[in-house]
Amino acid sequence: MTSQSFPVGTNQPADGTRAPGAPRLGNATGLSCRECGKTTELGPYYACEDCFGPLEVRYDFPRLTRADIQAGPQNIWRYAPLLPVPADIASRPTTEPGCTRLVRADGLAAELGMRRLWIKDDSGNPTHSFKDRVVAVALAAATQMGFKVLACPSTGNLANAVAAAAARAGIRSVVMVPANLEGQKILTTAVYGGTFVTVDGTYDDVNRLASELAGEHDDWAFVNVNVRPYYAEGSKTLGFEIAEQLGWRLPDQVVVPIASGAQLVKIDKGFTELITLGLVDDKPWRVFGAQATGCAPVSEAFANGWDVVRPVKPSTIAKSLAIGNPADGPYVLDVVRRTGGAVADVSDPEMVDSIKLLARSQGIFGETAGGVTVGVLRKLLASGQLDPEAETVIINSGDGLKTLDAVAPAVNVPAAIKPTLEAFQAAGFDGADLS
Ligand SMILES: Cc1ncc(COP(=O)(O)O)c(C=O)c1O
């Protein structure tokens, strides 16, 4: 990082020049504007100088074989040549996320009348959500750019991931969340010992504050603000892993939860890159997005045929997805429309019911985001928008242990009995209804 200061709301040095010395980030060659295509060098930039459009990482990919990847570590660094990270990243201290299980979900498929359903279970990551992927990539890029502090505004899971990744790397973290988050997510962030700020406001308020702070502290890497182009690339690894775990094939349909929308957009980008590199055969796939009705700006835009996403004020128990003004919303619409998918939303009761369905049919306890995804899967099957015959992957992006309050009122915990046979029988536990 340089000693230059970046004015609030921009990513440019105050004197209009670029920070000297582009960082070495593997095969990444620069950044380009997703709106106007203008290119710029690698650095802590996230908005286009000309049109303020978001920036995205560009690469000069090497020739890469399936065997090269398979010889790599059992974590996301097996895809390091396709990420904006230094070549030796696998030997640096990181949380080593990724290579989570892809579960053949025959139980859930049978319940829903589907032929071939898979669950990409990202609750198996080090801090139990897919956010470990994006944070690991952001941290790698940020330290390479000389940042000394890892920071974020978060809806909860990102807070866990940033605090843990910074602890592992031995650097400071500054994590900011809405104060009304689930108690589990608060505790599982605070335990790592970084600077932890709970804010009396919504996520969108916290995000605004983070943008101001990013302008004030030029040595703080806000993973999803000033190093967002690098951070977002981490979600491509979900797409890479799904394809590799299917035996280097793409699925027909994928259902992804949406908060900012970056995960959905990058899974699609990951599929496209695998085709470009000749690592999978080209074939059509359809991308579907899932939101909670209490925070469904992208679903609303999709249903109305809008190109813009109108911000909403969230009101849902799916707090991890409660982003009312999603940065990648318009790009989600592009991906979904281009691939022939859809975006839909489910109510909080439908979400809770779907968490229980996933648990009962598959033995997987997902968080509220997982309930939203399964709920939307059900809804789009019922409406005929998802094909029950087509091979489908859904993302379970987080762990139900972090959102216990969501299911507590809907789960029946029987009263304690005395430790006797009589008490067991009297309570009806050996009755015929157990079979
Ligand atoms: C568990 C979980 N799933 C999905 C998402 C959505 O990710 P994105 O912001 O990339 O759309 C989040 C975001 O916080 C999350 O915590």
Ligand SMILES: [Zn+2]
């Ligand atoms: Zn531009």
